[in-house]
Amino acid sequence: MFGRGRVATLLTPTFLLRRFSTFINTAKTHLKSPIGFSLPSNYKKIPILLPHRTMPSAQGQDLDFVNIAYSHLIHSEWDKLNKLASGLTPFRIKHILLKTRKDYVLCLEFFKWVEAKNSELNTLDVNSMILHILTKNRKFKSAESILWRILEKGLSEFDFPRKVFEALVYSYRMCESSPRVFDVLFKTYAHMKKLRNASDSFCWMREYGFYPTVESCNAYLSTLNGLNRWDIALAFYKEMLRCRISPNVYTINMVIGAYCKAGKLEMAVEVFREMEKMGLDRNAVSYNTLIAGYCSKGLLSSGLRLKNVMEKNGIRPNDATYNTLINALCKEGKLHEANKLFREMKRMDVAPTTVTYNTLINGYSEAGNSEMGIRLFEEMSVSGVKADILTYNAVIMGLCKEGKTKKAAYMVKELDREKLVPNSSTFAALITGQCARNNAERAFQLYKSMIRSGCHPNGTTLKMLISAFIKNEDYDGAVEVLKEMMERAIAPDSDILTHLYNGLCQCGKEEFAADLCKELESQRLVPEGFVKSIWTSNRDI
Numbered sequence: 093m094f095g096r097g098r099v100a101t102l103l104t105p106t107f108l109l110r111r112f113s114t115f116i117n118t119a120k121t122h123l124k125s126p127i128g129f130s131l132p133s134n135y136k137k138i139p140i141l142l143p144h145r146t147m148p149s150a151q152g153q154d155l156d157f158v159n160i161a162y163s164h165l166i167h168s169e170w171d172k173l174n175k176l177a178s179g180l181t182p183f184r185i186k187h188i189l190l191k192t193r194k195d196y197v198l199c200l201e202f203f204k205w206v207e208a209k210n211s212e213l214n215t216l217d218v219n220s221m222i223l224h225i226l227t228k229n230r231k232f233k234s235a236e237s238i239l240w241r242i243l244e245k246g247l248s249e250f251d252f253p254r255k256v257f258e259a260l261v262y263s264y265r266m267c268e269s270s271p272r273v274f275d276v277l278f279k280t281y282a283h284m285k286k287l288r289n290a291s292d293s294f295c296w297m298r299e300y301g302f303y304p305t306v307e308s309c310n311a312y313l314s315t316l317n318g319l320n321r322w323d324i325a326l327a328f329y330k331e332m333l334r335c336r337i338s339p340n341v342y343t344i345n346m347v348i349g350a351y352c353k354a355g356k357l358e359m360a361v362e363v364f365r366e367m368e369k370m371g372l373d374r375n376a377v378s379y380n381t382l383i384a385g386y387c388s389k390g391l392l393s394s395g396l397r398l399k400n401v402m403e404k405n406g407i408r409p410n411d412a413t414y415n416t417l418i419n420a421l422c423k424e425g426k427l428h429e430a431n432k433l434f435r436e437m438k439r440m441d442v443a444p445t446t447v448t449y450n451t452l453i454n455g456y457s458e459a460g461n462s463e464m465g466i467r468l469f470e471e472m473s474v475s476g477v478k479a480d481i482l483t484y485n486a487v488i489m490g491l492c493k494e495g496k497t498k499k500a501a502y503m504v505k506e507l508d509r510e511k512l513v514p515n516s517s518t519f520a521a522l523i524t525g526q527c528a529r530n531n532a533e534r535a536f537q538l539y540k541s542m543i544r545s546g547c548h549p550n551g552t553t554l555k556m557l558i559s560a561f562i563k564n565e566d567y568d569g570a571v572e573v574l575k576e577m578m579e580r581a582i583a584p585d586s587d588i589l590t591h592l593y594n595g596l597c598q599c600g601k602e603e604f605a606a607d608l609c610k611e612l613e614s615q616r617l618v619p620e621g622f623v624k625s626i627w628t629s630n631r632d633i
Contacts (some may be wrong), residue, residue: 139301145262150187158187165192165202173205180206182215189221193267196229216242220259223276224267232276239280243289253281253289257296271302279308282315287324290315294331303335306343313346322350339370345377352385360385374405380412387420395420409440415447422455430455444475450482457490465490479510485517492525500525516547523553532560532569539576551582558588567595574608578615586621593622 150158157179164172165188185206192199203222207214219242226235246252260273274297281290290312297303304312309332316325329347332339339347344367351360364382367374379402386395395417399409414437421430434452437444449472456464469487472479484503491500500522507514519542526535535557542549554577561570570592577584584592589612596605612618 140299142264142300143262144265147186147190147266150184154181154184154187157184158191161188162191165198166195170205177209180209180213182213182218185213185218186221189218189225190266193221193225193228196225196231199225200231200234216255216259217263220256220263221267223260224263224269224273227273227276228268228270230272232272235273235276236280236283239277240284243280243284243286253292254296257293261300272305274300274302275304275308278304279311282308282312285315285319287315287319287321291328298335303337306332306337306340309337310340310342310346313343313350317346317350317353320353322354325350326354339372341367341372341375341378344370344372345375345381348378348385349381352381352388357385357389357391374407376402376407376410376413379407380410380416383413384416387416392417392420392424409442411437411442411445411448414442415445415451418448419451422451422458425455425459427452427455427459427461444477446472446477446480446483449477450480450486453483453490454486457486457493460490460493462487462490462494462496481507481512481515481518484510484512485515485521488518489521489524492521493528495525495528497522497525497529514545514547516542516549516553519545519547520549520553523557527556527560530560530564532557532564532566535560536569536573539573549576549580551577554580554582555585555588558584558592562588562591562595565595567592567599567601570595571608578611578617581615581617583612583617583619586619589619589622 149155157176161173161176161184164170164176188202189199192202199222203214203218206218219238223235223238226232226238242256243253246256249255257274257277260269260277263269264273274293278290278293278297281287281293294304294312309328313325313328316322316328326347329339329343329350332343344363348360348363351357351363360382364374364378367378379398383395383398386392386398399413399417402409402413414433418430418433418437421427421433430452434444434448437448449468453465453468456462456468465487469479469483472483484507488500488503491497491503504514504518504522507518519538523535523538523542526532526538539549539553539557554573558570558573558577561567561573574584574592593605593609596602596608609618
């Protein structure tokens with residue numbers, strides 16, 4: 093075990109990648125391709141033998157207690173068992189579980205009964221026994237539920253994960269257990285997002301010649317991808333191959349996604365192509381994942397071609413396929429093509445979702461076509477597709493960009509009726525509308541309402557506000573916004589600050605302007621390219 097002085101290091105995300113550094117190095121040596129591998133002919137890892145640890149037999153009063161309790165248990169005489177509760181000890185509990193282990197239902201009932209009487213009696217050894225009994229009988233969900241509770245209790249104890257693993261190892265032969273007990277441990281850590289503990293468990297399992305199932309490996313990969321740890325996910329996938337854990341289509345889909353997110357599109361394509369050689373049938377998720385990868389790289393034409401290949405191969409595009417492509421087209425401003433794909437989607441009986449409509453409405457709003465956005469919004473209602481806050485925000489932003497603030501205000505009132513709560517984007521859209529109408533004061537009032545509502549502005553909103561005040565030559569208002577920006581450690585743009593500085597100097601507030609600059613400098617918020625002497629230079633010409 094590591095010393096306690098290294099706890100902080102072990103808890104860092106980079107530790108996980110170092111933990112799998114041996115995996116990566118081995119993979120580089122032995123992997124011929126990202127999806128195939130070969131081990132050297134002389135490679136053989138001799139696993140550690142499981143210990144033949146036994147438990148002392150029950151004698152005297154312990155034996156009498158165990159026999160009586162066992163008799164009451166198998167006859168479901170819980171009233172009589174309750175009278176024996178005060179005589180329970182971990183030693184006696186373990187012997188009762190061993191005698192009852194062929195009836196996992198009764199074992200679990202007894203374990204829960206002890207837990208209710210005195211949870212302290214269910215020690216780590218007792219818990220390990222019930223876990224062996226449950227996994228031996230393939231009751232994995234019940235085992236995971238117990239493990240989750242055990243592991244949560246031991247979170248504060250540094251070496252607790254190792255203790256849990258050792259308890260399972262020492263009681264393994266005694267309970268005539270199954271390797272799936274270690275699989276459940278690894279999977280539970282994955283579900284708990286305890287990545288370091290999961291990686292440790294994998295390594296300890298491997299030492300004894302045990303390996304997790306592909307389903308548990310998928311749970312771990314899913315957690316890694318969900319936490320954006322694609323580097324570790326890919327390293328772990330290579331280790332899976334080296335350990336001869338055969339991936340399934342879900343594994344490969346996650347690997348393709350990890351390569352795409354990591355910016356390694358060529359590797360993703362190679363894995364996708366090799367699926368057939370691996371005996372795995374590509375499904376809609378396989379195609380959609382790679383299509384999303386193409387779109388994220390700006391290779392829209394490749395994404396559209398892959399959709400056609402998908403159809404030729406008998407895989408029907410679904411809403412995720414169309415949503416990904418429509419989103420990419422909207423981002424490139426190709427709204428005509430996006431609408432064409434939208435019509436095809438409906439023609440192919442693929443029902444547009446809220447995401448589909450939101451994407452299109454947002455695309456038209458960005459393009460300054462609020463009329464089309466409203467039309468799509470109304471179509472949603474007719475089609476029975478539920479609008480969410482993102483839908484309303486997209487419509488409101490489209491209206492506000494065109495200065496149609498009254499219509500936007502009407503849409504905001506609808507939020508109450510639909511039991512939707514305005515968020516930062518809603519306020520940002522309304523502020524945009526007021527700024528478009530050169531109404532900086534009203535925009536600033538909306539900003540204050542935004543803060544009172546518990547919403548947080550982003551840099552874009554604040555920069556737009558300060559620009560509106562400067563445009564109206566209201567430098568006092570601009571300074572107020574600048575102070576808000578400083579409180580949030582948001583640096584103004586160089587041009588904005590230059591105009592504000594010059595404006596204050598023209599108003600005879602040179603000293604005040606200089607003080608503002610000093611405050612910005614002290615907070616390291618002075619933008620690159622700002623030259624505070626620019627107005628003075630211009631004035632002298």
